[in-house]
Amino acid sequence: MKIHTFTGGDFGENTYLVVCPDTARAVLVDPGAAAPAALRRLDEEGLRLDAILLTHAHLDHVEGIGAVRAAWPEVPIWLHPADYEMYMAIPQQAAMFGLEAPPQPPPTHELEHGQRFTFGGCALDVRFTPGHSPGHVIFVSPETGAALVGDVVFMGSIGRTDLPGGNFQTLMNSIRTQVLALPDATVLHPGHGPATTVGHERVGNPFLVPHYGGELV
Ligand SMILES: [Zn+2]
Ligand SMILES: [Zn+2]
Numbered sequence: 001m002k003i004h005t006f007t008g009g010d011f012g013e014n015t016y017l018v019v020c021p022d023t024a025r026a027v028l029v030d031p032g033a034a035a036p037a038a039l040r041r042l043d044e045e046g047l048r049l050d051a052i053l054l055t056h057a058h059l060d061h062v063e064g065i066g067a068v069r070a071a072w073p074e075v076p077i078w079l080h081p082a083d084y085e086m087y088m089a090i091p092q093q094a095a096m097f098g099l100e101a102p103p104q105p106p107p108t109h110e111l112e113h114g115q116r117f118t119f120g121g122c123a124l125d126v127r128f129t130p131g132h133s134p135g136h137v138i139f140v141s142p143e144t145g146a147a148l149v150g151d152v153v154f155m156g157s158i159g160r161t162d163l164p165g166g167n168f169q170t171l172m173n174s175i176r177t178q179v180l181a182l183p184d185a186t187v188l189h190p191g192h193g194p195a196t197t198v199g200h201e202r203v204g205n206p207f208l209v210p211h212y213g214g215e216l217v
Contacts, residue, residue, distance in 0.1 A: 001122045001144045003189055004041060009033025010099070011060035012192055016148055017041055023120025027051045028068060029139060029148045030191060035064025039071050050119040054079045054107070055150025056133040057087035058163070059094055061191060065104040078117070079107040080128065082135030086165065111137050124148075127178045131171025132159030138178060146187045153179055153188060155196040158207045172211065180208070 004017040013032035020026065026047040028038060042049055049072045052065060057079060065077060079087055086093065087107060094101035111117075113128035117139070124139040132151045136159075139148040151159035153175055161168040179188070184199030201208060 001141055001146070003146060003148070004038070005189065005195075006034035006037040006041075008037070009060055009063070010097075013060040014189070014191055014193075015064060016189060018122075018124070018148070019045070019047060020120030020122035023122075024048060025050050025120035025122075027053050027117075027119050027124075029053045030055055030061040030150065031064035031068050032060050033063060035067045038064075039068065049075050051075060051109075051117070052077045053111070053117065053124070053139060053148075054083070054087075055138060055148065055152075055191065056080075056136040057083035057090075058133060058151065059090055059097070059099075059101055061150065062087065062090065062104050063101055066102070069105045076109050077105065077107045078109045078111050080111045080135035080137050082130065083133055084135070086133065086135075113137070129171075129174035129178050131161060131167055131169075131174045133163070134165040136174070140182065140186075145183065145185055146189065147179070147182060148189045149179060149191070151191045153201060153205070153208075154190045154193050155201070156205055157193075158205070175208065176211075 002019040006015045015031050015034040015038050016029040017038045018027050111126050115126040117124045127138045129136050129138050129152050182198045186198045188196050
């Protein structure tokens, strides 16, 4: 499995193109402002897009979905139901930041904890990780040793919990049980900023070390 990163927009959001090379199948995770660049890459490599997978429904992670659907009209859109309400309120989310944004095509499929999403010969495990948003999930590839973690954890930081539906204790619990429980070598691809690893954050993340530093969970 190959993971390509495209960054763009006011929030520097990372759009991920996840490719299953042997079968030329791909999924887009959190298509934001950089979605057009990811779509060009799909075309250049002659890939088929199987799905849009969303870690959560914040504006910056979903604002490119309309552009993706314009190129791939039938592609399914997967979201955890606990973020559905927020997804349907994209214009109101934008207004909170003094921005304007149109609604996006509605989700077509529901993600749930424990699900294994397969495309080509590749798979992503769905893990429920609320706290930054009520319906946040991460996508883990145990075979590749990689995880797409949205806004749960970043290099040296964690997701904000002051937005509607956010909760600090819930987020910390999600990080402890779903992220820090992964092997140290697992590469984390966050919604903003550079990739990191579980091991790096376990011993170096200032938000986590006071709680979990150096201890295997
Ligand atoms: Zn977010
Ligand atoms: Zn974000």
